[in-house]
Structures are given as C-alpha cells and as structure tokens.
Amino acid sequence: MxxxxxxxxxxxxxxxxxxxxxxxxxxxxxxxxxxxxxxxxxxxxxxxxxxxxxxxxxxxxxxxxxxxxxxxxxxxxxxTAPRFPYKLGRRVSMRTNFGAAGIAVSGAVLASEVVVGKAEHCMLLGLPVGTSLWAIETLSRAGGTPVGTGIHYLSVARFPRFDEILTEAGSSITAAFKACGIADYVRRSTRLAARLASEREAALLRIEPGAAVLTSDALDALPDLTPIHIVNSVFAGKRMEMVVEPFGD
The missing domain is CATH 1.10.10.10 (Winged helix-like DNA-binding domain superfamily/Winged helix DNA-binding domain)
Structure with missing residues (x-):
C-alpha cells in the first residue's frame, strides 16, 4: 500500500x-x-x-x-470463454454458424423415445393430438465446449428410424434430413427466453447450477412452410450470443 x-x-x-x-x-x-x-x-x-x-x-x-x-x-x-455468435435467420444450422467462424462443432444423441404427442407440439406440427412423436435429446459442443442441449420432436410416421439416422449423422439435423430426402428446410419461428439452469442442464453444459441459460423454442418447416420439426433448446447464456437476422432468403 x-x-x-x-x-x-x-x-x-x-x-x-x-x-x-x-x-x-x-x-x-x-x-x-x-x-x-x-x-x-x-x-x-x-x-x-x-x-x-x-x-x-x-x-x-x-x-x-x-x-x-x-x-x-x-x-x-x-x-470466461468468449461468446459464440449464433445467427438466427431463415435458415439455421449450428454447423454452418460456427463453421463460418472456424469453430468445429460436434454433437451427440443422449436419449430418444417415442411419446404421445402433446397438444402444443401436435398443433405446431399440424398433426392430430396424440400422434406418436420422436422425443430426441441431443448435446452440442463448439470447440469441444458444451454450448447447448435440446429435445427434438418429429412425426414417427413421417420419419421412421430418425433416432438412428440422427445418431449416424452426429446429431446434425441438416444431415439427418438429407438422409430422409429433405434437401432444404427453413426456420419458421423462434421464441427466445431466459431462466435459470436445472441441475441436469448445468451438468450437461458444465455450468453452475442456477446459472443463466437462454431457451429457444423453434419450429422448422419445408420451403412451402409445412412444419416438420420442433426443437426446444437450452443454451449456456455466458457462452452464446444470438444474432437475429431478417428472415429473408
């Protein structure tokens, strides 16, 4: 002193x-x-x-x-690790987003099951309530660091074996859709919110229990806007930076 x-x-x-x-x-x-x-x-x-x-x-x-x-x-x-920029636009792909920044992305399927579709999910997908849906949990890493986890909902009848296909694709939705004959799809809507991480989410993302996370409820569709996929994601708030772009082509 x-x-x-x-x-x-x-x-x-x-x-x-x-x-x-x-x-x-x-x-x-x-x-x-x-x-x-x-x-x-x-x-x-x-x-x-x-x-x-x-x-x-x-x-x-x-x-x-x-x-x-x-x-x-x-x-x-x-x-603190630098925040990863994540673009939200008409077309959303984690691998494309991070690849453009020179950041390697990897992913894994953590769990999958067939569930009776809830009203909220079936309504978004344009399906009758109670339709059998895939509920597939995934984890995404950027540069080896966990950045997000999510649960994907899709029609079992339209996408049989999707759990296996997604696993083989390294949890890449884009690659899995291509394997199912869908060459292109668009983001129809994204809803963002913030809350505190649960113990499981904190463990998966390697953050402190109760740390801030960003939630994303997204709906993907074919180019003609026919809905095909819902993903409810949770991102480590301190590691992500969402960049919203105009939803144009």
Whole structure:
C-alpha cells in the first residue's frame, strides 16, 4: 500500500482496483490465463499488490462486468470463454454458424423415445393430438465446449428410424434430413427466453447450477412452410450470443 494514500488509490492518482483489473485483463488477453482457468485468490493478489482483499474483489467485479471472468462462490474467479455468435435467420444450422467462424462443432444423441404427442407440439406440427412423436435429446459442443442441449420432436410416421439416422449423422439435423430426402428446410419461428439452469442442464453444459441459460423454442418447416420439426433448446447464456437476422432468403 502506498504510504499516505487510501487503500483504493495509487501514487499515480488512479484507483488500485482499476490498476489490478487492467493488469489481470492484459494477462487474459495475452493468453497467460486461458478460458476456464481460475485466477489467483483475492488474498494472494492482495498480498502481491499490497492492498486489502476487498480492493481485489472490486477488481474482480469490474472484470465480471466486462464479461472477462465469472465469480462463483466456492469455485473462485474463472476466466470466461468468449461468446459464440449464433445467427438466427431463415435458415439455421449450428454447423454452418460456427463453421463460418472456424469453430468445429460436434454433437451427440443422449436419449430418444417415442411419446404421445402433446397438444402444443401436435398443433405446431399440424398433426392430430396424440400422434406418436420422436422425443430426441441431443448435446452440442463448439470447440469441444458444451454450448447447448435440446429435445427434438418429429412425426414417427413421417420419419421412421430418425433416432438412428440422427445418431449416424452426429446429431446434425441438416444431415439427418438429407438422409430422409429433405434437401432444404427453413426456420419458421423462434421464441427466445431466459431462466435459470436445472441441475441436469448445468451438468450437461458444465455450468453452475442456477446459472443463466437462454431457451429457444423453434419450429422448422419445408420451403412451402409445412412444419416438420420442433426443437426446444437450452443454451449456456455466458457462452452464446444470438444474432437475429431478417428472415429473408
């Protein structure tokens, strides 16, 4: 601590917490700390900079506001991975979205079952209530990091063996549809909302229980707008950035 100056002020007139925050931000930008790394504890940094640990915590809060770190009780202060841009337009494909940014995408089918279609799903798909539907749960990763999980609903009669086809396609809906003879489809609607993650969602996405997630309820259709597919997705809020584009061709 500089003699004769308050704890939160340095000799150059700048605040101590800001100087610490700037130093840590520079270390993150230079790759000294990678996404997922935990920063030194406030006690250790307070000793290094000769300040009170509350000053370091203020620096952490500033970094969190900038989206550079996530402060979690019991887990410390971790470097936040950059947010992945995800475009929402007339045509939506996770692999196309991330591929354009040079990010490899992978996926997996976690579970599948045939269910009696609920009224809300059958209405959207233009099917009689009670129609047998696939309910297929998937997990998507970008650059090896889990970014989203979802449940897909489709007609069993129209898409027999779709669970196997989707698994063989690495959970790519686009590839699975092509295997079923559908060369093109469009996004008819997307509804976005936010809530807190359930324990299962947190475990799948490797985020803290109760962390913010973005939900997407989407309806896909043939080019003539005949509905064929519903997907209810949950995305890790801190890892995704939704980019809404005009729904034109």
């Amino acid at each position: 500089t003699p004769g100056l308050p704890d939160n002020q340095g000799a150059d007139g700048g605040t101590a917490w800001r100087r610490i925050a700037d130093a840590l931000a520079a270390s993150i930008e230079q790759g000294e700390y990678e996404p997922g790394d935990t920063l030194p504890a406030s006690v250790a940094l307070a000793e290094r900079y000769g300040v009170h640990r509350h000053t370091v915590r203020q620096a952490f809060r500033h970094l969190a506001e900038r989206g550079l770190v996530t402060v979690s009780r019991g887990r410390g202060t971790q470097v």
